[in-house]
Amino acid sequence: MLEQIGLKLVRLDLPFRLNHVNCLLAEGEKGWIVIDTGLNNRYSKERWKEELDGKEVSDIFVTHYHPDHFGYAGGLQQETGAKVSMPKIDAENGLKVWTDQFLKELHGHYALAGIPKSVATAMVENTREFVPRVTPYPKITHYFQEGERFQIGKLEYEVLFTPGHSDGLIVFYNRDQKVLIATDHILPKITPNISYWFHGDPNPLATYLQSLQKIEKLAVDFVIPGHGKPFYGANGRIEEIKKHHETRLNKTLDALKKKSTVYEISKVLFPNIETIHETRFAIGETVAHLEYLRLKGEIHREQKDGHFYYFV
Numbered sequence: 001m002l003e004q005i006g007l008k009l010v011r012l013d014l015p016f017r018l019n020h021v022n023c024l025l026a027e028g029e030k031g032w033i034v035i036d037t038g039l040n041n042r043y044s045k046e047r048w049k050e051e052l053d054g055k056e057v058s059d060i061f062v063t064h065y066h067p068d069h070f071g072y073a074g075g076l077q078q079e080t081g082a083k084v085s086m087p088k089i090d091a092e093n094g095l096k097v098w099t100d101q102f103l104k105e106l107h108g109h110y111a112l113a114g115i116p117k118s119v120a121t122a123m124v125e126n127t128r129e130f131v132p133r134v135t136p137y138p139k140i141t142h143y144f145q146e147g148e149r150f151q152i153g154k155l156e157y158e159v160l161f162t163p164g165h166s167d168g169l170i171v172f173y174n175r176d177q178k179v180l181i182a183t184d185h186i187l188p189k190i191t192p193n194i195s196y197w198f199h200g201d202p203n204p205l206a207t208y209l210q211s212l213q214k215i216e217k218l219a220v221d222f223v224i225p226g227h228g229k230p231f232y233g234a235n236g237r238i239e240e241i242k243k244h245h246e247t248r249l250n251k252t253l254d255a256l257k258k259k260s261t262v263y264e265i266s267k268v269l270f271p272n273i274e275t276i277h278e279t280r281f282a283i284g285e286t287v288a289h290l291e292y293l294r295l296k297g298e299i300h301r302e303q304k305d306g307h308f309y310y311f312v
Contacts, residue, residue: 001222001230002224002230004154005153005154005155005174005177005179006026006027006152006153006154006155007024007025007026007152007153007181007224008024008025008026008051009022009023009024009224009230010022010023010024010025010047010048010051011023012038012039012043012044012047012068013043014038014039014068016277017274017275017278018068018190018227020227021036021038021068021069021226021227022036022224022225022226022227022228023035023036023037023038023069024036024152024181024224025051025052026152026153027153028058028059028150028151028152029151030058030059031055031056031057031058031059031082032052032055032056032057032058032059033057033058033059033060033061033150033152034048034052034057034059034060034061034076034082035061035063035152035172035181036061036062036063036068036069036070036183036226037060037062037069037070037071037072037073037075037076038068038069038071038072039067039068039071039072039133039134040071040072040074040075040132040133040134040135040136041071041072041133044071044072044075045072045075045079048072048076048079049079052080056080057076057080057081057082058082058083059082059083059084059085060073060076060077060080060082060083060084060085060138061085061086061144061150062084062085062086062090062091062138063086063087063169063170063171063183063184063226064086064087064090064165064166064168064169064170064183064184065086065090065091065093065094065097065166065168066165066166066184067130067133067134069183069184069226070086070090070094070134070138071130071133071134073086073137073138074134074135074136074137074138074139075136077138077139078136083141083142084138084139084140084141084142085140085141085142085143085144086138086140086143086144086168087143087144087161087168087169087170088143088144088168089167089168089200090166090167090168090169091140091143091168093166093167093168093199093200094134094137095137096199097127097197097199098127098128098130098131098134098135102199103124103127103128105198106120106123106124106127106198107120107121107124109198110123110124110283111306111307112262112303112306112307112308113261113262113263113283113287113307113308114261114262114263114264114307114308115262115263115283116263119263119276119279122276123276123279123280123283126276126277126280127280144159144161144170145159146159146160146161147159147160150172152172152181155174155176155177155179156174157172157173157174157179157181158172158173158174158175159171159172160172160173160214160215161211162185162211162214162215163201163204163207163208163211164185164192164194164204164205164207164208164209164210164211164212165184165185165192165193165194165204165208166184167200167201167204169183169184169185170183171183171185171215173218173220175218177221177222178218178219178220178221178222179220179221179222179224180215180218180220180222180223180224180234181224182215182223182224182225182226182234183225183226184225184226184227185211185212185215186212186215186223186225186234186237186238186241187225187226187227187228188223188225188228188229188230188231188237189228190227190228191241191244191245192208192241193281193284193285194208194245194285194288195281195283195284195285195287195288196284196287196288196291197284198287202291202295203288203291203292203295204288205245205288205289205291205292206292206295209242209245212238212241212242215234215238216234216235216238218234219234219235220234220235221233221234223237245289248269248289249289249292249293251268251269252265252269252286252289252290252293253293253298253299253312255268255269256299256310256311256312257312258311259302259309259310259311260309260310260311261307261308261309261310262283262286262287262290262308262310263283265286265290265310266279266282266283266286269282269285269286269289270282270285270286290310294310298312299311299312300312
């Protein structure tokens, strides 16, 4: 199917448990288009040099600011001279979340979450380690707008905003053949991480569920995800993802039989975390579920002894 619609999937390895990211390469109206870029590391540089040999790249489309999608955008722009387009809110987040100022602020947020100081320090340093993987930053020449249309390969796609996984995440949708370049909005085997990262949207899970409904109405046939293999039948997968979050919310409520910190709840929700990198994601997703319930009025939060405690 990808070849039929003029898309090439460029699978790039990642040094994490989530061990790859799907980028895309296609011909556009003025040259070749790269959709997402992987991390800025030697491997990505060599892969793109190989993939783009003899091709003139006119555009780099970045769907959101997370490092595995945004990281090499600046480096690839320097190599190709291509224009870089991405959502404005995510462009701003990408320039913020690896700054010294924001990293310093994380210590305070982690303290409120009840995270032991040694663990919190390691989490901040893990975030800091991404700086060379996302720099140099790209020069953004265009901000995506809802409903914009682009020729990508053999089909014309429109831009749809589907925030939740990030505050400005976009997807590309072709209405004629019901094809969705879904990036990290819908994944085939795992659920996209929905985290509160101590900035931006205060209720990302509610936003994400609204975005799922937006895509569900389209009855998408063919989905090209940011991780995993392309698949058919978006709505079946959307239903599974919604049930996953319903189960996770119920588990969160069950864990709140006594007042608990974010860190304590995260240990219940994510008992098999192995690395500091994964701990960051577990904390972010735990906060997202707790705040979803709190803002619905189902649970409460109080601050005591320098920590936030949640309770029913």
